[in-house]
Amino acid sequence: MVQLTINGIKVNAEEGMTILDAAKSVGISIPTLCHLKNLDPTGACRICVVEIEGFRGLTPSCAYPVTEGMVVTTDSPRVRKARKTIVELLIENHPQDCLICVRNKNCELQDLSEQYGIREHRYVGETKCHAIDISSASMERDPAKCILCGRCVRVCHEVQKIGAIDFTKRGFTSIVTTPYNKGLNVSDCILCGQCIIVCPTAALREKSSIKEVANALYDRKKYCIAQVAPAVRASLGEEYNMPLGTDVTGLLVTGLRRLGFKKVFDTNFAADLTIMEEATELINRIQNGGSLPMFTSCCPGWIKYVEMNRPEVLDHISTCKSPHEMEGAVLKSYYARKMGIDPADIYVVSIMPCTVKKYESNRAELSAEAMPDVDAVLTTRELVRFFKIAGIDFNDLPESEFDNPLGESTGAAAIFGTSGGVMEAALRTAYFKITGTELEHLEFEEIRGMAGVKEATVKIGDLDVSIAVVNGIGNVGPVLDEVQNGTSKHHFIEVMACLGGCINGGGQPIHQKPEKVVKRVKALYKIDENAKTRRSHENESVLTLYKEFFGEPNSHKAHEILHTEYFDKKKILKN
Amino acid sequence: MHSKIFESYQSNDRSSLIPLLQDVQNIYGYLPENALRDISDFVKVPLSRVYGVATFYNQFRLTPLGKNIIRVCRGTACHVKNSANILFALETELGITAGQTTRDKNFTLEVVNCIGACSIAPVILVNDDYHGRITVKDIPKILKKYQTVNKTETAEATK
């Protein structure tokens, strides 16, 4: 323990703690820009400077550890002036676009301008002018709005270990961009949107699909159907100042109906369906000598990563479409027929926590007869904007339930939104399929939580099934190496590109509250715990779907509609 | 062509990034994209970082050099004599901005600081020839001279 004084308050801090964290522990907040929790400080932006007695200059508090007897002032005229100058310089080199900006009212640069009471333009200089990169299906990059804090670069290199963007050039011309300033669509980017989540401004943002969805909703010929991913219900409330981890399923369904969707279904239905297909595929591979280990295929960011970087292991990836694509495919086949609707008139909108899903829904192989399985994807953030446009007061909505039959789901499906969830759900069903009896203890604690790679062995009948869960694409490298050189001992491996799983996806509400992932995850586990049924093979509507339409999991028809294929995209990228 | 240079380096070592870039530039006169990709694979550093380093230092070029290199002086004396107009006129005439090479690979346009010829400011240097006290009007004439005469020694670098 170290004792120091901050603004006259005695503070007991742990050895090695930064001044920033020590101050926070006693309720003193210091602004930051380049700082990212859990990553080494760079001390680049200097907005966090403080005065330390005996030091001549100002010191960046995010990078400086506490020492015994230190006397710190976090707010003095000198500190204020230094911070204010930094903010003023940033603003002068920034488009004055707030009124028409997607991050209006949720922007750290705006907050700083407000906090330091900036009321005039004191430095007028050249402003930079850059083209907006709209090349990808998921994201936009608007370098004019970039304040060069470097958070995106660090997340992309150090957390995701992709390294698609970096600082280039220097001085006034410095810009965060892709190699050769090319479009994201031809870079190493997997469109996970983790950089969007940390960007303090609108320099990185999703590509909005609100307009096309609104048009479809006004088109009388179209039969618009919404479906909602598990992770959305556990995070959307944050945009309405509800406590972290509030489950807003009921409000969400009503809100979507009010937007004009004829039916509101649950992607969780298709998550149960995915488990039926995927568990069967796994058992088949084990029994018939197929490529093992088998990787999950729910995360399109992971799929994009493998296609671009490790095409050698493509045959290890489950051929199952991701849940929302399955849902779309079932809507345009089984459901259309059952309801007597022309599938060409059905317009499926997926509400997703994820930016890559936009790219995914554009993949040509995820369509039938030129009809995409899913027509548009809205992120959690876009849906909130859409509610605002439509004058829907979310907080005051009555609750309602999903439509059926594609709205029924089990607890196993709800946990798809968190790292380890797909694996857990699959094990519950695989166990039943192999042994004919039900698992007694449904919770697999070993594969829950935020570790980078989680491993376990599960005894199913007389088979020891070895499993691994990769939490975040940045942790997949060594696991892939093992698979590629044949030393992997695993049967089944789940990979999610985002740390924590989809619950922390690139389309989720933006704020830097540290407990957000843990709290959202808790909400999903609670949905599972309270669910009437908790195993995918107990989903009555899914069973009916097999009886009436697919026959059985992995049947010929199921393969045609619910499975897909992958391609080597390494070569395309490198030419 | 550049694959040979890797032989003298140990892979997986970030510290060889800059020497590698220098070696590749010595071969081609600039850093071609496929060479940057090979370097990125070799030192196991993402392409974006390799590109970031290559654009950070002035010594590296990312585009091939033209047959003729025009250097426009933007030093103080030349600035006072309106070298900004000269640069602008050259950019307009060649259809490129400073740092670029024309499509026909005939000209590369660069900006430099004082080249020690202040007495005849504003100055441009084409290959080894000084052109002093020039005005915007002189530019087409000067360019014409080099359009036909191809300096072979600078052409070496583009091979």
Ligand code: SF4
């Ligand atoms: S979307 Fe993901 S991969 Fe692409 S630049 Fe952002 S963090 Fe990197």
Ligand code: SF4
């Ligand atoms: S794009 Fe955003 S996160 Fe990245 S450096 Fe610029 S302001 Fe920071």
Ligand code: SF4
């Ligand atoms: S983990 Fe989920 S949110 Fe993140 S890229 Fe994958 S599918 Fe999208």
Ligand code: FES
């Ligand atoms: S937040 Fe401390 S230097 Fe940027």
Ligand code: FES
């Ligand atoms: S300033 Fe141009 S030659 Fe000296």
